Amino acid sequence: MSKPTDFTAILAQWEAERPDTVAITFGASRWTWAELATRVRRNAAAQRAAGLVPGDRVAVLDLNHPACLELTLACAQVGTANAVVNFRLAPPEIAYVINDSRARILFVGPEFAGAVAQLRDKLPTIERVIRIGGPDDEYEAWLAAQEPDAAVHPSKPEDCFVQLYTSGTTGFPKGAMLTHRGMVAHAHNVAVDQSIGPDAIVQVAMPLFHVGGTSYSLAALGQGARIHMVRMPDPAAVLEMLEREKVTHTFLVPALLAMMVKVPGAGDRDYSALKTLSYGASPMPLPVMRATHEIFPGVMQQVYGMTEQCGVVSVLPTADHEDPAVAHRLVSAGKAIHGVEIKVCDPVTGEPVAVGEPGEIWVRSEQVMGGYWGKPESTAAAITEDGWLRSGDGGHMDADGYLYVTDRIKDMIISGGENIYPAEIERVMVEHPSIEDVAVIGVPDEKWGEVPKAVIVARPGHTIDSAQMMAWCRERLASFKCPKSFDVIDALPRNPTGKVLKKDLRKPYWEGHTRQVA
Incomplete structure (x- = not known):
């Protein structure tokens, strides 16, 4: 049998091989591979009945729900794409993302129905809003109204079927077009490095608008593993699920781990089934790392990745967490995973720098996005002609090939797993009548790694x-983007060309800290 090259073929493979095996559980609900495949085909039929054609977008604004994953898989079959909206955004930002995607149908969870009703007249491309879950659910009837449609659009490997938004350096998010080639490659590469197979039981606790949610889910489904999806990552509930469901693999951000280790009795549970606890997406304070390791010894892996590469590109393996002789590696991002190349280059010339020298991290793999939706100039600036993605992250490589991510070339702040670009905040604050000038920087925070x-x-x-x-x-902004503190000074430090010297602004706050951006 040839290796599947898209997720429609992958779903059909596991439906044929394991029709009665559970594929997804969510609360008290569970779906076998056969049931999941049928629901996805009904979804595909419903999209076509609504007049959607290849290249169209749908959007989802919801907490985690299997319907979002079903929509993504149906989009893979129809040739459409699912633009998953960050539910933590403020209403104007939500409207921007939906309008930028040009989505024709919006699927909304009960928690956000009110906000969508208020925004409705500001969403000109939306033809219909469909509620997911809750007492006013419309999604199940939308599916049930159609017979399963097995017709498959002849997608190309470079076709996009899921679109995840990244914060933009210009202050507006950009839609990363994630393709069949990229997602299939990511699913395979991650499975190799994390030993995910058909017998794996994978907890999906991260939001589906993030690669740590959607890409991790697709990596699990790609290998025929079972998913246990969490609607909201409550610390006690995540711990309870790890024990109850005998979870073998999970991905969690440091901010959540910091809360989990403080749950009474967290260390008294049986986590013996757990094989890999991956963490990343934000700095991991060493005290949190030590406390987490005490509860979860022998399973921790740090991962470093980016939306534009469908997720993970490097891993610091468990062995490096266990060996005191290489304790210095705990602040590294590890080595490139299977199928990925990483190098560090001069951000101006693009030439590789020497071992240990700082530069911009470049990544090349089949996982790379198809580009930024509707932004060819940004795409050309991010991806070189020979396929290297300029990450915008600064760091260096040591003599053993370990990558150290030390700063952000473009000043991005990572707080609790969320990417925050200062430009987004600055463009809002500079409108205040009392502000002459403003710069936003990331400063250390024990809980969130860093905050604005x-x-x-x-x-x-x-x-x-x-x-x-x-x-x-x-x-005007999502709460996680709002500055947590405000300093007033006479003038911002600038270089001769007028650029704000944010490095100088940050320096006093990071004295005595090892800046670790993962």
């Missing part, structure tokens, strides 16, 4: 009130 801080220059005759600044930001 605003450094402000006040307009002549004005004073800065922190409570007013916070209220201004909260009205």
